[in-house]
Amino acid sequence: MHGGHLIALFRAALLLAVLGPTCAYAADIGYLAPSGISASEFPSPQRPVAPIVSPGRSDERHRDSLDETGEIARRLVLKPGMTVGDIGAGRGYHTVRLSPLLASKGSVIAEDVTRDYLIELAKRVERLRLTNVTLALGEPHDPRLPASSLDAAILVHMYHEIAQPYAFLYNLAPALKPGARIGIVDLERPTSEHGTPIEQLRCEASAVGYREIATYQLAGDGGYLAVFSPPNKENRKSPRDIVACEDRAGTH
Numbered sequence: 001m002h003g004g005h006l007i008a009l010f011r012a013a014l015l016l017a018v019l020g021p022t023c024a025y026a027a028d029i030g031y032l033a034p035s036g037i038s039a040s041e042f043p044s045p046q047r048p049v050a051p052i053v054s055p056g057r058s059d060e061r062h063r064d065s066l067d068e069t070g071e072i073a074r075r076l077v078l079k080p081g082m083t084v085g086d087i088g089a090g091r092g093y094h095t096v097r098l099s100p101l102l103a104s105k106g107s108v109i110a111e112d113v114t115r116d117y118l119i120e121l122a123k124r125v126e127r128l129r130l131t132n133v134t135l136a137l138g139e140p141h142d143p144r145l146p147a148s149s150l151d152a153a154i155l156v157h158m159y160h161e162i163a164q165p166y167a168f169l170y171n172l173a174p175a176l177k178p179g180a181r182i183g184i185v186d187l188e189r190p191t192s193e194h195g196t197p198i199e200q201l202r203c204e205a206s207a208v209g210y211r212e213i214a215t216y217q218l219a220g221d222g223g224y225l226a227v228f229s230p231p232n233k234e235n236r237k238s239p240r241d242i243v244a245c246e247d248r249a250g251t252h
């Protein structure tokens with residue numbers, strides 16, 4: 001094993017052993033696992049990718065009035081003691097609400113590809129004295145999370161911003177434990193308009209081997225929640241066998 005991988009693994013072990021705000025701030029925010037399969041092995045999306053423009057979707061009080069975190073948690077059956085990945089955590093709207101729900105024996109791994117967002121989230125986590133949150137830097141093609149570390153993962157209003165969705169979903173799968181679920185929340189609009197048509201999402205997730213469990217309409221303007229089970233080792237496709245989906249904007 002190369003020295004760089006050994007350093008990355010040591011760092012991941014250290015970060016996982018010390019959950020919470022003690023792993024916060026710029027010098028300590030990094031990758032929790034070595035990089036997975038390169039993006040060059042996967043097809044590129046055949047539809048627009050929205051730019052990352054903000055660490056949060058809308059006013060948090062409005063989202064609270066819709067009980068957004070509560071509805072997602074109920075649909076995914078999130079319970080105390082679980083470890084949940086908040087993928088594309090941004091300013092941590094769901095991270096700070098899931099933390100008390102999962103309780104002291106559970107944890108949230110807040111992942112984002114924008115380091116500055118994680119630095120601000122680290123300050124928020126410390127201010128709120130949340131002791132079961134770990135921050136994880138990811139890459140556009142790989143969340144870089146430890147194998148079998150998550151009981152569930154949520155991707156909320158950010159899927160349309162993933163630059164390499166096939167590689168990202170493929171590299172996320174090993175981080176999910178057997179029986180884990182992934183919940184993707186987005187709006188029924190073109191990816192260029194910061195949404196993902198549900199048929200587009202279904203096609204892209206299926207192309208990587210994810211199986212749809214259920215789809216729910218969230219309250220108010222919350223969009224939809226699509227729940228998938230990840231592919232297992234036995235039925236994972238080779239990256240080069242994945243065929244990119246056509247742009248399905250405007251279809252239902």
